[in-house]
Every structure is written in C-alpha cells, then in structure tokens.
Amino acid sequence: MANLPPTHSPLFLGVDGGGTKCRAVLVDSNNTVLGVGEGGPANPYHGVERTYESIMNATDIALRNAGLTPKHKANIVAGLGLAGVHLPSLFQIVNQWDHPFKAQYLTTDLHIACIGAHESDDGAVMVAGTGSCGFSYVNGQAVTLGAHGFPCGDKGSGAWLGLSAIQAVLIAEDELGPSTMLSDLVEEQLQARGLMIVDRLSGAKSSDYAKLAPLVFHAAEQGDSVALNIVKDGADYLSRVANKLWATKPPRMSLIGGVAQRMLDWMDADIAARMSAPLSQPEFGAVRFAKTKHAAKPQEIAS
Amino acid sequence: MANLPPTHSPLFLGVDGGGTKCRAVLVDSNNTVLGVGEGGPANPYHGVERTYESIMNATDIALRNAGLTPKHKANIVAGLGLAGVHLPSLFQIVNQWDHPFKAQYLTTDLHIACIGAHESDDGAVMVAGTGSCGFSYVNGQAVTLGAHGFPCGDKGSGAWLGLSAIQAVLIAEDELGPSTMLSDLVEEQLQARGLMIVDRLSGAKSSDYAKLAPLVFHAAEQGDSVALNIVKDGADYLSRVANKLWATKPPRMSLIGGVAQRMLDWMDADIAARMSAPLSQPEFGAVRFAKTKHAAKPQEIAS
Numbered sequence: 001m002a003n004l005p006p007t008h009s010p011l012f013l014g015v016d017g018g019g020t021k022c023r024a025v026l027v028d029s030n031n032t033v034l035g036v037g038e039g040g041p042a043n044p045y046h047g048v049e050r051t052y053e054s055i056m057n058a059t060d061i062a063l064r065n066a067g068l069t070p071k072h073k074a075n076i077v078a079g080l081g082l083a084g085v086h087l088p089s090l091f092q093i094v095n096q097w098d099h100p101f102k103a104q105y106l107t108t109d110l111h112i113a114c115i116g117a118h119e120s121d122d123g124a125v126m127v128a129g130t131g132s133c134g135f136s137y138v139n140g141q142a143v144t145l146g147a148h149g150f151p152c153g154d155k156g157s158g159a160w161l162g163l164s165a166i167q168a169v170l171i172a173e174d175e176l177g178p179s180t181m182l183s184d185l186v187e188e189q190l191q192a193r194g195l196m197i198v199d200r201l202s203g204a205k206s207s208d209y210a211k212l213a214p215l216v217f218h219a220a221e222q223g224d225s226v227a228l229n230i231v232k233d234g235a236d237y238l239s240r241v242a243n244k245l246w247a248t249k250p251p252r253m254s255l256i257g258g259v260a261q262r263m264l265d266w267m268d269a270d271i272a273a274r275m276s277a278p279l280s281q282p283e284f285g286a287v288r289f290a291k292t293k294h295a296a297k298p299q300e301i302a303s
Numbered sequence: 304m305a306n307l308p309p310t311h312s313p314l315f316l317g318v319d320g321g322g323t324k325c326r327a328v329l330v331d332s333n334n335t336v337l338g339v340g341e342g343g344p345a346n347p348y349h350g351v352e353r354t355y356e357s358i359m360n361a362t363d364i365a366l367r368n369a370g371l372t373p374k375h376k377a378n379i380v381a382g383l384g385l386a387g388v389h390l391p392s393l394f395q396i397v398n399q400w401d402h403p404f405k406a407q408y409l410t411t412d413l414h415i416a417c418i419g420a421h422e423s424d425d426g427a428v429m430v431a432g433t434g435s436c437g438f439s440y441v442n443g444q445a446v447t448l449g450a451h452g453f454p455c456g457d458k459g460s461g462a463w464l465g466l467s468a469i470q471a472v473l474i475a476e477d478e479l480g481p482s483t484m485l486s487d488l489v490e491e492q493l494q495a496r497g498l499m500i501v502d503r504l505s506g507a508k509s510s511d512y513a514k515l516a517p518l519v520f521h522a523a524e525q526g527d528s529v530a531l532n533i534v535k536d537g538a539d540y541l542s543r544v545a546n547k548l549w550a551t552k553p554p555r556m557s558l559i560g561g562v563a564q565r566m567l568d569w570m571d572a573d574i575a576a577r578m579s580a581p582l583s584q585p586e587f588g589a590v591r592f593a594k595t596k597h598a599a600k601p602q603e604i605a606s
Binding site: 088145146147148149151152153163166167171175176196198199201237240241 | 389392448451466479505
C-alpha cells in the first residue's frame with residue numbers, strides 16, 4: 001500500500017475475537033485502513049494460549065497486508081474485544097498478558113460490537129447468532145444480559161433453536177409429545193432418526209446444533225405448531241431482552257448475528273421497527289475503543 | 304470361601320455397567336454367590352477400551368473375592384448389561400469383543416435392571432437417576448423410551464432438574480423471568496451467583512448438574528412456583544412414559560434411580576401406587592439373562 005507511515009508513527013489495531021475466529025484491522029491515526037488479518041479461535045474461555053496465538057497470527061497478517069514488519073508491533077495501540085472476558089477471572093488473565101504492543105485495551109466482543117454498530121460510545125446491541133445476549137452502554141454504565149453460554153443460556157440463539165428441535169423430535173418419535181414436521185427435516189439433514197440422532201450428535205458443539213436452526217424457521221413458516229412454539233418462545237425472550245435494554249435509554253440499538261434477521265420476524269413489531277442497522281464492524285469498534293482509552297490515559301513524553 | 308467349585312465347573316458372571324462404575328457378581332449353577340467386584344466406568348459411549356478394562360477389573364476382583372484365579376475365566380458364562388449399547392453401532396462393537404470368557408451375552412443396562420427388578424424375563428422398569436428412560440419387555444418384545452442422554456433428553460432426571468434450575472436462576476438474575484428461591488439455594492451450593500455460575504459450571508458433566516436436583520425438590524416443597532413448574536413438568540413426562548409402558552402389559556413395573564422416590568411424589572397417584580419394589584439388583588438380572596441365553600444355545604459336547 002502507498003503512503004506507509006514511518007516506523008515511529010502510532011498505529012491502531014482493532015481485534016474482534018470469538019469462538020470460531022478473530023479479525024484484526026490496522027489503521028493509522030486518521031483511521032485509514034492499512035491492513036486486515038484473520039486468525040483462529042480467540043475466546044479465552046476455550047483456551048487462553050490459543051487466544052494469544054490467534055491474535056498474533058491475525059496481527060502479523062494485518063501487518064504484512066499493510067506492507068509493515070513485525071517490529072511495528074511496538075508502535076501499535078491495540079483494542080481487543082474478546083468473547084469470554086465478561087467473566088472476571090478471564091478478564092484479569094488476558095488483561096495481564098505480556099503482549100508485544102505499545103499498549104493494550106481489553107473489553108468484551110459485545111462492547112466493541114456495540115461501539116462499531118453505532119460509531120459512538122453509547123448504544124445497545126443484541127446478538128442472536130450461535131449464542132444470544134444483550135448489551136447496552138450509556139453514560140459509562142454497561143449492562144449485560146444473557147451471555148450465559150450453551151446449554152445453560154443462549155435462549156433464542158441458533159444453538160438453542162437446534163437443541164430445542166432435537167428435544168421435540170426425540171419426544172415426538174417416542175410418541176410422548178406432539179408429532180412435528182421437524183422429524184422429517186432433521187432426518188433429512190442428519191441422515192438419522194430416533195436413537196441414531198443421539199449417535200450422530202455425540203460430542204456435538206453449540207455450532208453443530210446451530211446448523212439445525214434453519215429447519216425450525218422453515219417448519220414454523222409452514223405452520224408446524226411444535227416449531228412455532230419454539231420460535232415464539234425464543235423471540236419472546238429476545239423481545240424481553242430488547243425491552244430491558246431500551247429501559248437504559250441507549251440512543252440506538254442493533255440486532256446482529258446469524259439468526260438475527262429471521263428472529264426479528266417473530267419479535268414484537270415495535271421492537272423490530274426500532275432496530276437500527278449496524279454502521280460498522282466490531283473490529284472498527286475495537287479501534288475506536290482503543291483510541292478513546294489511549295487518549296484518556298496520561299501519556300509518556302515522546303523521546 | 305468354602306466349597307469352591309472345581310476349575311471345570313460352570314461359573315456365571317453378571318455385570319451391570321454404567322457411566323460411573325460397573326458391578327460384577329459371580330455365582331455358581333445353583334445361584335450361590337461366590338464373589339463380587341466393582342470396576343470403573345463401563346459405558347462404551349464414553350470409551351470402549353475403558354469399558355473392557357473396567358469389566359476385567361471387576362471380574363478379577365470378583366474372582367479373587369471368590370478365592371479363584373484368573374484361569375477360571377475360561378469357565379465363565381458372562382451376562383453384560385451395559386449403558387450405551389442401545390445404540391446399534393456400540394452393540395455391534397462390544398458384541399464382537401475378543402473376551403476371555405467361555406461365552407458372553409450382551410444387552411442393555413435397562414434390560415438387566417428389568418430382569419433383576421422382577422426376577423422374571425417380562426416386566427418394565429423406569430429410571431430416574433442422573434438420566435431418565437423407560438423399558439419394557441413382554442413376550443419377547445422390547446420397548447425403550449427416552450435414553451437419549453444429556454442435554455438432548457433425560458427429562459425428569461437429576462441432570463435435567465439441575466440444568467433447568469440453572470437456566471431459571473440465570474434468567475431470574477437478569478430479571479427476565481420470575482424470581483425464585485433457587486437463586487439463593489444455588490448460590491449456597493455453588494458459592495457463585497449470576498455469571499460466576501457459568502464460570503463454575505464450565506465443562507460440567509450431567510452428574511454435576513444432577514447434584515443440584517435436591518435443591519429443586521426442596522424449593523418445590525416450599526411452594527416456589529419456578530421449582531414447582533420444573534418438577535411438575537418432569538413428573539408429567541415420567542407419568543407419560545409410565546402410561547406408555549403399562550400399555551405394553553408388563554406383569555410388574557419398578558422405578559429406580561437416585562431421584563426416583565422423590566419424583567414419584569409428583570407423579571400421578573395411580574401410577575405411583577402401581578409401582579413395585581425391585582426384587583434384586585441389575586447384576587443379578589445380568590446373571591439370569593446369561594443363564595437363559597446360554598441354556599437356549601446349542602451346547603458343545605463336553606470334552
């Protein structure tokens with residue numbers, strides 16, 4: 001890329017880390033994108049060392065992509081938004097990471113998604129993807145709802161929709177509950193019926209259950225009462241999350257994630273109408289978070 | 304022990320294998336108990352090699368306990384009732400085990416529990432322990448209900464009660480559902496509240512959730528409406544399982560497992576009244592199973 005910054009210029013890195021992958025974006029002080037990179041899983045709940053490795057991989061790729069070298073890391077002010085660090089124990093560990101950057105500012109993936117979605121410190125965001133949760137940040141006050149993970153929480157999420165479908169199908173096949181077209185749909189997707197479904201899902205992760213979510217929407221749209229009950233139950237929960245987030249008076253709210261659009265069809269109409277499209281991606285929210293935090297910090301005198 | 308059988312006498316071994324441990328009982332042709340032994344986990348769903356090792360350990364202990372040596376294995380007709388082998392793929396694998404016995408007869412843990420409970424080939428049994436399921440065997444016809452495992456199935460079980468409690472507590476603490484005294488009870492037992500519960504239950508197994516089941520019964524008995532709904536929902540499912548098993552016309556039915564007695568209090572009164580106490584333990588059912596199968600098999604001519 002042209003007009004590369006000199007090696008002493010400040011660089012800002014935004015990292016969005018989740019259970020499947022992490023994305024990094026490298027910008028200069030004018031917010032010009034210099035490079036981007038992608039790494040492996042970066043949810044410290046599933047491995048702290050792996051998280052560091054994934055962040056480093058994504059950073060090195062972003063630096064190469066920008067035509068810079070690893071020695072530029074010492075100029076980088078990094079903003080990390082990671083899944084899992086809403087748990088205090090994990091926040092503490094990652095916050096004490098012996099990182100190679102000039103400075104590191106850590107927060108949750110939800111927080112940077114919120115900043116990115118609104119290009120503002122204040123706002124609210126709901127996630128309905130593999131998991132589900134809600135977050136608002138208003139006047140320095142953060143509120144997190146859900147984010148309890150699978151199988152304890154994540155109601156209304158893709159994984160929850162898939163697990164609920166499997167539970168209903170197994171009960172229906174025992175003729176201990178209402179029959180449902182989900183039985184045929186699940187059989188077609190998993191190539192398994194009855195007990196063989198259990199065999200097939202041995203060791204399944206939340207992302208495996210989430211792959212079944214489209215079947216539940218399809219069956220609900222066809223009027224299948226079992227699927228309708230599942231989708232309405234999930235949508236009702238997400239509507240309650242949205243109402244609780246609106247009560248904190250955020251200027252805007254966005255719904256993001258893989259099943260967000262389809263769940264919105266089943267949520268209260270007034271809630272759906274008030275949702276705003278995200279303005280930018282979470283990794284840009286991480287950049288903004290890092291810049292704000294760094295500006296607020298007492299600066300060293302430049303040498 | 305006195306009056307040991309000579310090394311060429313037939314011996315019968317009954318093994319009850321589950322996810323936590325396996326029990327073995329060694330008897331002679333007159334059903335006199337010669338020795339007993341216990342081994343580690345023997346559910347091939349969680350490891351086939353481990354299952355064989357646990358069965359061998361339990362057998363060796365039973366032989367030693369009987370004052371016999373490992374060479375007596377060649378005289379043993381073994382009946383194995385194992386969790387997990389209701390899945391056809393696992394049944395096939397374990398049935399082809401290169402075992403050291405004179406003969407091996409394999410069936411499910413449910414089947415031997417049923418034979419043991421009734422000291423008869425025909426009967427029905429329901430399990431409400433860490434997991435839940437139902438089984439009947441009448442005139443050569445077996446019916447299995449549930450046995451779907453956690454978290455897809457096992458409604459009304461200890462693990463299901465515990466997970467349901469955690470889900471309700473997390474939603475209550477977000478103020479997105481009714482408050483419940485389960486919040487205080489769970490906090491006391493796990494020494495954790497809100498998100499820290501998620502931290503505490505990281506990697507929890509079904510048996511860990513089952514440890515929370517007594518809290519649900521306690522809260523339900525105190526009239527807590529959230530706990531009442533959970534217990535009644537589980538008991539209603541178990542009542543439906545019982546009715547479906549009675550429809551197969553078994554001569555007797557027993558309810559076994561760690562939460563069986565407490566769930567019975569919440570099931571339909573007529574169902575509870577019709578349950579019979581188990582007559583003997585599953586490993587004795589396994590002995591009876593082996594003897595019946597072996598007697599029905601064309602015998603080699605004794606050398």
